[in-house]
């Protein structure tokens with residue numbers, strides 16, 4: 143019988159037949175999502191000898207939700223993501239125009255999914271712009287609920303913006319009249335919990351470096367605060383040492399080295415010395431830019447996986463990181479890699495490691511055979527271009 147995943151003190155209890163809410167997604171969601179569930183079902187059955195099976199529970203969001211309920215994000219769907227702990231989603235359309243916030247941003251904030259986790263590594267054979275793409279292998283922990291993404295902003299000329307401009311003037315700071323204004327909140331609480339999550343992850347996977355990324359040289363209190371609180375959070379762990387302490391002679395033996403980099407320099411570092419970095423902890427906006435830039439370096443923009451997690455409640459929403467690519471919707475054409483590799487992250491999060499490895503290894507084997515969808519085939523010599531569903535079928539065959 144299918145059961146709920148439960149959480150006890152942040153530890154997941156995953157039954158053999160867990161119920162997992164599934165948002166198919168808009169646009170190409172109809173293409174990639176069934177491929178993902180088919181591949182995952184095959185891997186789980188194979189890994190467990192048929193003992194385990196996921197019960198997918200379709201839930202509504204985006205265009206399909208509007209059509210059925212007249213709401214973009216029904217409360218019922220939010221409740222299901224909370225209640226069933228682990229969920230996965232395809233891409234969702236963000237309607238353009240006033241009044242709409244991105245559904246993705248809304249989901250992250252409403253459910254307090256504070257850690258946006260984006261592992262970025264190169265899969266051999268994937269076309270990419272770098273000479274040595276294998277040197278980049280990082281996990282980006284991006285804070286998801288604060289920063290200029292918090293949605294506290296007002297249009298130029300609005301009563302609120304003008305009031306804020308006046309208030310700021312009363313504190314001796316000048317904002318040009320008729321400016322749009324936004325607020326950038328960065329808290330000690332938010333900074334410390336994302337840095338703790340990054341350090342815990344480094345510990346879990348035996349990694350030895352965590353880098354705090356910030357622009358604290360310019361934004362001294364917000365981004366500078368993130369750096370300061372990040373180091374304070376690192377001090378809570380007995381097995382961390384700072385780069386500065388190591389430079390002064392402290393031993394780094396068996397410890398996680400914590401350092402920090404100015405955000406603009408971090409972009410250079412990832413290009414010039416990528417193998418010196420393992421886990422990055424960032425605020426919201428820096429992390430947004432950095433994770434896409436890093437994914438591009440490995441040729442992985444179309445296949446980059448992602449997750450939004452609250453490590454205290456255990457609630458986690460795994461997602462395709464690309465958009466709805468509406469011009470390809472329903473054509474069985476696009477690459478399901480991003481959602482598939484997000485499902486691999488999900489299986490690891492559930493501690494279903496064998497199934498996760500089966501999918502990831504078969505994915506690599508399929509790329510090795512140069513069986514790829516249109517996006518990769520147009521950049522690969524001698525590739526066999528297949529449809530989205532055929533790519534999934536090839537992955538299942540390669541699990542043998």
Ligand code: NAP
Pocket residue numbers: 170232233234235236237246444461462463464465466467468476477478479480517
């Ligand atoms: P997009 O949907 O990511 O598509 C841009 C281009 O990226 C596509 O035309 C295609 O390139 C390529 N692409 C995207 N997904 C692919 C896949 N699975 N396989 C192969 N190629 C893929 O970006 P967009 O056109 O800017 O955004 C469309 C809608 O998606 C918007 O409403 C946006 O708000 C939304 N969006 C949602 C999410 C999310 O839900 N996480 C994220 C980003 C955007 P070619 O044309 O070169 O083939």
